[in-house]
Amino acid sequence: QKEVEQDPGPLSVPEGAIVSLNCTYSNSAFQYFMWYRQYSRKGPELLMYTYSSGNKEDGRFTAQVDKSSKYISLFIRDSQPSDSATYLCAMFQSGTYKYIFGTGTRLKVLA
């Protein structure tokens, strides 16, 4: 079993839709949870990070963590064509300094 599981997609949605991206993990020692956005042939850029269960909101993005279920989500409201990218979840265990990435979900927002 992989430490982090993420549906690779692709996921196609119409402009303005609410997008839900998800990851599950198996290592209960993970303490930090990040979402990265990666455009084609570019390095990943950090969108959001959180370290506690619950929701964290930043503009159109909401990160949700449920440690009891080992499940994290990223919600994108009012999705735009410019949101079309691959979204990677990443997990981090304090002291290891190692990020474990999901496979990424390819998102396409149709105009």
Added chain:
Amino acid sequence: GAVVSQHPSRVICKSGTSVKIECRSLDFQATTMFWYRQFPKQSLMLMATSNEGSKATYEQGVEKDKFLINHASLTLSTLTVTSAHPEDSSFYICSAAPETMDAETQYFGPGTRLLVL
């Protein structure tokens, strides 16, 4: 945010040659740099962790004699793919972390696409 650069952005080489990729932190000192490899439609896989002035720590299954890492200064780490073969073709991404690293302060470079013919 902090900037990490990589050079070259793209390289094509013949099988058997060596290729050097540079990773630079432009506006901060990076105590630790990480090298990742990403195959098409796959996740980033950590190859090695390098700390300035010491030997790199390689992940299981990564050949340290094939992927030479040098972290000679607090702003520069290099990855040399020695005797490259077509199966080494991939997207190589570095990230850099400042001394007081928190989870969110690992900054990624734009990546280097390597194609070995």
